[in-house]
Amino acid sequence: MEAYRQEIIVGAVVIYMLFCIVTGLWAMRRTHDSSDFFIAGRGLGPIVVALALFSSTLSGFGFVGGPGLVYSIGVSSFWMVVISSIGYAIGFFLVAKRIRMIAELRDCLSLPDVVAARYSSEAVRFLMAVTIVLGVMGYLATQILAMAVVMQAILSGTETFADIGLVSCVVISSAVLIFYCVTGGIIASVYTDVVQGAIMIVAGSLILMTAMSVFEGGMQEATSIILADDSEAIMPFGAAGVMASLGWFFVFGLGLAGQPHLITKMMMNKKMTDNRNILPMSLFGYVMAALLWISIGIIMRAAVIDGVVDPLTLPDDAASTFLSVFANPLLAGIVFAGLFAAIMSTSDAFLNIGTAAIIHDIPKAVRGHSVKNELF
Numbered sequence: 001m002e003a004y005r006q007e008i009i010v011g012a013v014v015i016y017m018l019f020c021i022v023t024g025l026w027a028m029r030r031t032h033d034s035s036d037f038f039i040a041g042r043g044l045g046p047i048v049v050a051l052a053l054f055s056s057t058l059s060g061f062g063f064v065g066g067p068g069l070v071y072s073i074g075v076s077s078f079w080m081v082v083i084s085s086i087g088y089a090i091g092f093f094l095v096a097k098r099i100r101m102i103a104e105l106r107d108c109l110s111l112p113d114v115v116a117a118r119y120s121s122e123a124v125r126f127l128m129a130v131t132i133v134l135g136v137m138g139y140l141a142t143q144i145l146a147m148a149v150v151m152q153a154i155l156s157g158t159e160t161f162a163d164i165g166l167v168s169c170v171v172i173s174s175a176v177l178i179f180y181c182v183t184g185g186i187i188a189s190v191y192t193d194v195v196q197g198a199i200m201i202v203a204g205s206l207i208l209m210t211a212m213s214v215f216e217g218g219m220q221e222a223t224s225i226i227l228a229d230d231s232e233a234i235m236p237f238g239a240a241g242v243m244a245s246l247g248w249f250f251v252f253g254l255g256l257a258g259q260p261h262l263i264t265k266m267m268m269n270k271k272m273t274d275n276r277n278i279l280p281m282s283l284f285g286y287v288m289a290a291l292l293w294i295s296i297g298i299i300m301r302a303a304v305i306d307g308v309v310d311p312l313t314l315p316d317d318a319a320s321t322f323l324s325v326f327a328n329p330l331l332a333g334i335v336f337a338g339l340f341a342a343i344m345s346t347s348d349a350f351l352n353i354g355t356a357a358i359i360h361d362i363p364k365a366v367r368g369h370s371v372k373n374e375l376f
Contacts, residue, residue, distance in 0.1 A: 005329040006157040012333030013154060014374070016199075016340055020180045023192050024145070027184025036354050037185035038109040039268050044190060046274040051197035051346075052190045053265050057084070057256060058286060059346035062144045062293050063339040066346035067322070068315035074226070074233030076240035081290045083248045086265065087256030092279045095257065096266040100275075111260050111353070112361040114267070126365035132260055133237020136341055141348040147173035150339055152310035154323040177344055181351045188350040190268070196341035200289035203338035207322075212297035214303065214326055222302035227324060229305045231328040258364045261349035264356075265367050289342075293334070 035041050069077040100116055106117040112132070116125035135375075148169035155161035155169070180188045193225040215221040227234045237245040256262070266300060269278065300318040314319060319339075323332040 002054050005332065006154075006328040009336050010155055012337045012342055013151070014301060016337040017176045018055060019195065020176055020192050020344070021187075022182025024183040024188045027191065029181075029256055030187050031185050034109055034360070036187060038352070038360065039103070039264070040186050042192055042268055043270050044106065044268045045173035045270060046277040047281065048194055049269045049274070050278045051264060051285060052193035053088075053278065054264060054282045054285040054289070055193045055197035055341070055345040056261055056265065056349040057259075057346075058289050058342050060150075060291060060343040062200075063319055063335070063342050064146070064316050065250060066290070066293025067300065067318040070294055071301045071312070071318045073240045074230070074238035074301075076245045076265060077236030078238070078294065079245040079248050080252050081287060082292070083246075084252045084256055084286065086249070086276075087253040088279060088283055090253065090285070091257035091262060091266070092275055095263060097272055099266050100269065100272050102368045106151050108267070110356040111264055112357065112365075116365075120369070121181075122365045124360055129361035129365065132159040132357045133362075134353055135260070136357075137351045140347060140350050140354070142348070144170060144174055144177070145371070147177075147340065147347070150336070150343070152350050154336060177347055177351065181348050181355070186352050189352050190265070193345045194346065196338075196345040197285055197289075198336065199338045199341045200292075201285055202333045204289045204291040207335060208291045208295045209325070210327055210331060211299040211322075214308075214363055217305075219298065222298050225302040225305050226298070232296060234302070243344040261353050262345075264353055265349070292338075293319075299326075303311050329360060 026124045031037050038326055065079065067078075069080075102114050104106060104115055106113070112125045114129040115128050116122060126332075127220055129158075147253075151169040151173055152166055154165060155164045180192065212218040215225075217224070223234055230239070233239045266275075269275070296319050300309065300312070300322055303325075304311050309321060312321060320336075323335055327335065
């Protein structure tokens with residue numbers, strides 16, 4: 001099996017992308033009007049919304065940047081998980097119920113719709129829509145580049161695509177993303193997010209078990225090795241210190257509670273009472289997926305200190321090195337599919353809210369066009 005490692009990884013990623021395309025075609029048959037396209041007809045159950053929420057939150061950072069942060073600054077990165085959980089709670093307790101209520105009473109299809117209804121102002125709708133479009137352009141470009149870089153790294157290891165360029169990878173990954181988002185709208189986005197979330201949970205669980213088997217003493221031995229080398233890194237606030245660790249609140253706490261693609265998903269559940277179930281399920285999924293970045297970061301730092309692995313050129317190489325050295329090919333395939341899932345789940349969420357802003361909100365603010373059964 002080891003001889004076919006690269007082929008297995010490529011196969012896992014190809015299967016995942018084919019699934020996204022098929023989901024787009026399936027969702028197209030379920031999309032009948034603008035409400036279906038933009039907010040899934042406000043008919044989603046709690047499990048679907050919960051998985052879609054947390055998978056949209058955990059972008060490629062959780063699979064690349066996260067392990068690199070644990071590797072470089074230790075336990076400081078753990079506080080991102082804790083504070084992100086607080087951000088989820090703030091979003092649900094202060095925003096979700098009110099947003100969902102206004103959306104139902106005023107038949108809102110997007111976040112600018114809700115803001116315009118709340119303040120009775122088309123100018124506010126326009127400003128909100130423009131802000132979303134500007135934010136989406138930057139964030140989406142970053143995510144597409146991340147997909148292309150990962151795809152190039154995978155394909156360049158094969159004989160057939162050894163010389164594939166970054167531009168070609170951008171075209172391929174963007175084509176898949178745009179296809180299922182355009183054909184199926186938010187329904188395709190949400191249901192691919194469900195599978196993407198499940199892949200992330202499975203990947204996080206399997207990586208934790210693999211990480212625990214690297215050293216005979218498991219995670220306890222790994223932390224002891226780090227403690228002997230750099231005690232500060234394994235202390236409660238890590239090498240970054242208490243102020244930096246708690247300062248994540250302003251980025252991951254308040255920031256997560258107000259992310260437009262998450263707030264939009266809070267408008268999609270069938271019943272407002274479902275929020276009491278969606279919050280704990282989202283937190284569970286997020287924590288399970290975060291096990292990947294925590295366990296890889298700790299094990300890789302201990303492995304480098306112990307001489308099991310050569311020092312990394314870049315901290316962000318922690319995940320890829322772990323997969324190539326310690327993980328079997330099937331697990332590596334699942335994790336790389338999970339990496340694509342993490343990136344694409346965030347990308348499709350931003351692509352959909354950007355589409356709503358351009359197609360629905362800006363024209364409505366400028367010329368008062370009311371969207372019914374057509375998209376423009």
